Amino acid sequence: MAALTPISRKPLSLVLPTAGAFGALLGLFVGTANGSGFTGVVIGALFVAVMGAFFILVLKNEKLAKWISILGIGALGLWFAGIPGAVIGLLAGWFYHWLIYWLYEGRYRARLLPYLTSGQVLWHYTFRVICGAIFVFLITPILVVMPLSFNAEDFFTFTPEMLRFEAEGYSLKHYRDFFSNNEWQRSFKNSLIIAPIATVISVSLGTLAAIGLSQSHVPFRRAIMAILISPMIVPLIISATGMFFFYSDIGNWLEGTLGLPKTFVGYVKVVLAHAVLGIPFVIITVTATLVGFDHSLTRAAANMGANPVTTFFKVQMPLILPGVISGGLFAFITSFDEVVVVLFVGSASQKTLPWQMFTGLREQISPTILAVATILVALSIALLTVVELLRRRSEKLRGLSPA
Amino acid sequence: MSDETQSGPVLAADGTPLKQSLARSLRNQKMRALALIGPLLIFVLISFVIPIGSMLFRSVENGMVEQTIPLTVEALKDWDIDSGESPNEAVYQAFVEDMIVAIEAKKHTRLGTRLNYEQTGMSSLFRKSGRKIKRLDPQADAPFKDKLIDIDKKWGDAQTWAVIKTHSVKITNGYFLNAIDMQRTPEGAQAQPEDKRILITLFKRTLFMSLVITFSCIMLAYPVAWILANLPMRTANMLMILVLLPFWTSLLVRTSAWKVMLQQQGVINEVLVWLGIVADDARLVMINNQLGTIIAMTHILLPFMILPMYSVMQTIQPTYLRAAKSMGATNWTAFWRVYFPLSVPGIGAGSILVFILSIGYYITPEIVGGTKGVFISNRIAYHISSSLNWGLAAALGTILLAVVLILYWAYDKIVGIDNVKLG
Numbered sequence: 001m002a003a004l005t006p007i008s009r010k011p012l013s014l015v016l017p018t019a020g021a022f023g024a025l026l027g028l029f030v031g032t033a034n035g036s037g038f039t040g041v042v043i044g045a046l047f048v049a050v051m052g053a054f055f056i057l058v059l060k061n062e063k064l065a066k067w068i069s070i071l072g073i074g075a076l077g078l079w080f081a082g083i084p085g086a087v088i089g090l091l092a093g094w095f096y097h098w099l100i101y102w103l104y105e106g107r108y109r110a111r112l113l114p115y116l117t118s119g120q121v122l123w124h125y126t127f128r129v130i131c132g133a134i135f136v137f138l139i140t141p142i143l144v145v146m147p148l149s150f151n152a153e154d155f156f157t158f159t160p161e162m163l164r165f166e167a168e169g170y171s172l173k174h175y176r177d178f179f180s181n182n183e184w185q186r187s188f189k190n191s192l193i194i195a196p197i198a199t200v201i202s203v204s205l206g207t208l209a210a211i212g213l214s215q216s217h218v219p220f221r222r223a224i225m226a227i228l229i230s231p232m233i234v235p236l237i238i239s240a241t242g243m244f245f246f247y248s249d250i251g252n253w254l255e256g257t258l259g260l261p262k263t264f265v266g267y268v269k270v271v272l273a274h275a276v277l278g279i280p281f282v283i284i285t286v287t288a289t290l291v292g293f294d295h296s297l298t299r300a301a302a303n304m305g306a307n308p309v310t311t312f313f314k315v316q317m318p319l320i321l322p323g324v325i326s327g328g329l330f331a332f333i334t335s336f337d338e339v340v341v342v343l344f345v346g347s348a349s350q351k352t353l354p355w356q357m358f359t360g361l362r363e364q365i366s367p368t369i370l371a372v373a374t375i376l377v378a379l380s381i382a383l384l385t386v387v388e389l390l391r392r393r394s395e396k397l398r399g400l401s402p403a
Numbered sequence: 404m405s406d407e408t409q410s411g412p413v414l415a416a417d418g419t420p421l422k423q424s425l426a427r428s429l430r431n432q433k434m435r436a437l438a439l440i441g442p443l444l445i446f447v448l449i450s451f452v453i454p455i456g457s458m459l460f461r462s463v464e465n466g467m468v469e470q471t472i473p474l475t476v477e478a479l480k481d482w483d484i485d486s487g488e489s490p491n492e493a494v495y496q497a498f499v500e501d502m503i504v505a506i507e508a509k510k511h512t513r514l515g516t517r518l519n520y521e522q523t524g525m526s527s528l529f530r531k532s533g534r535k536i537k538r539l540d541p542q543a544d545a546p547f548k549d550k551l552i553d554i555d556k557k558w559g560d561a562q563t564w565a566v567i568k569t570h571s572v573k574i575t576n577g578y579f580l581n582a583i584d585m586q587r588t589p590e591g592a593q594a595q596p597e598d599k600r601i602l603i604t605l606f607k608r609t610l611f612m613s614l615v616i617t618f619s620c621i622m623l624a625y626p627v628a629w630i631l632a633n634l635p636m637r638t639a640n641m642l643m644i645l646v647l648l649p650f651w652t653s654l655l656v657r658t659s660a661w662k663v664m665l666q667q668q669g670v671i672n673e674v675l676v677w678l679g680i681v682a683d684d685a686r687l688v689m690i691n692n693q694l695g696t697i698i699a700m701t702h703i704l705l706p707f708m709i710l711p712m713y714s715v716m717q718t719i720q721p722t723y724l725r726a727a728k729s730m731g732a733t734n735w736t737a738f739w740r741v742y743f744p745l746s747v748p749g750i751g752a753g754s755i756l757v758f759i760l761s762i763g764y765y766i767t768p769e770i771v772g773g774t775k776g777v778f779i780s781n782r783i784a785y786h787i788s789s790s791l792n793w794g795l796a797a798a799l800g801t802i803l804l805a806v807v808l809i810l811y812w813a814y815d816k817i818v819g820i821d822n823v824k825l826g
Contacts, residue, residue, distance in 0.1 A: 032679030120734065131630045134623050135645045138705060141660035142652055144670055148663060156663045157673050205443040212439025217432050224440060226815065231451050233811045234804065235763020237780035238458070239451070241800045244787060245461055246454035276451045279443065337653045340765050344787065357655040361662060361770050370663070373656040380651040384644070387651075 005114040007106040012056065015103045016049045022099060023048025026092055030080065052100040062101055069097035084163045142377055149174055149370035156367060174371035184368065187356035194267065194352060195335040198274035203328040206282030211316070213283070214290040232280035240344040243273050247345050263349050270346045274338060278331030285330060289323025289394060322394035326387045333383060455804070462797035465575035468567065471514045472501035476571040484568055484589045489559050495547040502536045520792050521577070521586065522566050528557055565589050578798035602782065602799070609778045612697060613761040619701045620708040620757050621750060628712035628749065633721065650706035658767050661699040665690040665771065691773025699771045704760055708753035715749030748817070755814045759807055779803060
C-alpha cells in the first residue's frame, strides 16, 4: 500500500512521553546491570525525552540529528561497557533517532488506512511487535549456535573475550576437531553413504507410485494412500520398535542362511528403514505436482507414436521433475537427520552423524557438536534455497506464477 | 422400424460391443495404475507394515515359558493354584527334566529374566539353581522335591509355582496389564503395588504435555500465520524464510541449540545475569524439567502449526473483515465472528499434526527433559535397550499407536490425507 494517507506533525505532548517510555526501557536494563533499576528508568526516560526536545525544537535538522544520536549514544555505550556496549549504543542511537522522527512527523500513519482510530493504530504496531517477538523465538536458537561454534574455549556460552570481540576469543578448533576426529568423520561418511541410497530407493519407487495414484481410476485409492503415508504419521519410536524386532530377525537370516557379511547387512537394514521413512514425502510432493499435470499431453504423445516409456521420460518427467527433486530432498533430509530408527536398527558400525550428535549431547558433551550444527545449518540453508527455486520453477511451468 | 445394424448393441471400431470395450479399457487402466503402485506398496508392506504387525504380535506373544519347560507346564495343569501348597513330586520331576534340557541349550537364564518381570528374584533363582540342577541325573536322583527345596527354599513356595503357572499361557494379556500399571495374577488382573505404578503417570504426563505444547503452538502460530497471510507477497515470502529455516534445520541442531540456551550456564541465564534481572546465585532452572521440554518442543513443532494455518488463512478474503466493519462491527466482533470461524480448519489441521508429532517424540525429551520431562516414548526406548523387557515395550508402543491412529483417522476425516502440504 503506497503512502496515500496524508501525514502531519504530531504535538510534543505525544512524541516526548512515548520516546521517553522507550528510553526508560533501555534505561531499565542498563540500570539493573549497574545496580539500580529505578535510577536507570528515570535517567533513560529523561535522556531520550530531552534529546527529542533538543532535536525538534533547537536543531531542526534530521540528518545532523541522526549522526548526533548514533555517535552520542554509541560513545556512551563505549564508556559504560566497552565494545559490546558501543555496539548496543550505536544500534540504540539509530533506533531512538528513527523513533523520535517517526513519531514527530506522523510517519507511522503513512502506510495505514486514513480512517483508523489511534487505538487501532496502536494495536496495529503492538501486533507487529508481538509477531516480531515470535519470529525472534523461531530464529534465535539457530543464530546463537553459529557464533558459539567459533568459541576458543570448551564452553557452551559466550566468553567475555568473545563479547569484547577480541581475536583470541575465537578459533576454528572445533571445526578442526570435526575434520580430524575419526569418530566424527566415520559417522559423517556413514550418513553420506546411507542417505543418498535411501533417497534413490524412495524417489524411484515413490515417483512411480505417485504417477499410478494420479490416474483417474485407482481401486482402493484412499486405503493405499493411507498405507503409503503412514510411515510419516506413526511416531518414530513405534516404527523403530517394530523395525527393531523385525529387522533383527531378517538380519540374522541374511547373515546365517545367506552368509552375508555383518557390516553389509547392517547397512542394508538401515538403508531400507530410512527409505520407508522417506517415501511419504516423495508421494506428497510428487502427487501435488501431478495435480496440475495436463494428461492430454501424454495422450498427444501417444497419438504421435511415442510408446509409454518414451512418453514418460520425454514428456511427463521433465514437467514433474521439480516435484520429484524436492521430494527427493525431503527424503534425503529425513534420512540424514534421522536418529531414532538408526539407533534401534543399526549397530555401532552404522553410526550416523545425528547418532554421534545424540550420544555427544547425552554423554560427553563437547562443543564440536556446535561446529557440526553450524555446518548442518549451512546445509539446510542450501537445501531450502534449492527447494524454493524448484517450487517457483514448477509454478512457472504450470502457469501459476504469482508475479 | 429399426434396421439390421442398429438393433444390436453399439459396437466399437474393432467390432466388439462398446460396453465390453469400455469395461476392458477401464480394467486395463486400473491394472496399469496398480502395477505402478505395486512395487512401492509391497516395499512399504514388507519393510514397514509387517514390522509394526510383528510388534503388535509381540505385545501378546508369550511362548517362552511353554517352549522352555513344556513338561512342567503340562504337569502344573493338575495342580490347584488356590491350594496354597507346593505341587506334588510329578511337577518337580518334570521340572528337573525340562531344566536339564534348557541348561544344555543355555535357555534357563532367559526364562528367569522373563519371569523376573513378573516377580523380582526369579532371575537369580533360576541362575543359581541352574548350576546345581545341572549335576542331577533325571533317573538316579529321584525323588526331587526335597532336593530342589534344599537347593533353594523358594522352590517349596507355592507363590513361585503360581507365577510360573500364571505366565505359561501362549497368548497373554500380561504385558498390556503391566502397561497400565496392573499385573496378571492367579486371581485375575490386579493393580500393581503403589511404588511400582509409574506408567499411568507417564501416559497422563505425555498427554498433558502434548496438549500444552499444542496449545502454545496455536497461540504463537496464529499471529504469525495471520501476518504472513495479510502482508504483501514479497514481504511474506521473506518472512516465510524465518519459518522454513527452522523447519529444514536438523532436529539435533535445534535440540542442541536449546540445550545451549537453557542451561544454568547457558545463554539465556548469562544474559539475564548480565542485565541484573536474575541474581548470579539464583539462576533459572529451565532444563531437565517439563519447562525445558515444552519450550524446546514448541519451537521445534511451531512450523508444523504455522504452515497449515497459513495455507487456510491465505484463502480468506480480507474484504470480509472490511465488510463486517462497514456494517458496524467492532474490530473484535469482526475478528471473532467472521475471521476466526473461517480460520478454524487451519487450527484443527495444525493441532492434530502437532499433537500426533509431539505425543511420540523421543529425542528432545531425552536430551532436555531430564527425569521429570520425559514422555512414554522414552520409557519404550528404555525397555528396548536397557531393561530388555521387549514385550512390555511392544505393549506400550501398541497403546501409543492406537491413540495416534485414532487421531490419524480424525485428521483424514477433517483435512484429508491428500491435502497434506509441505513447505
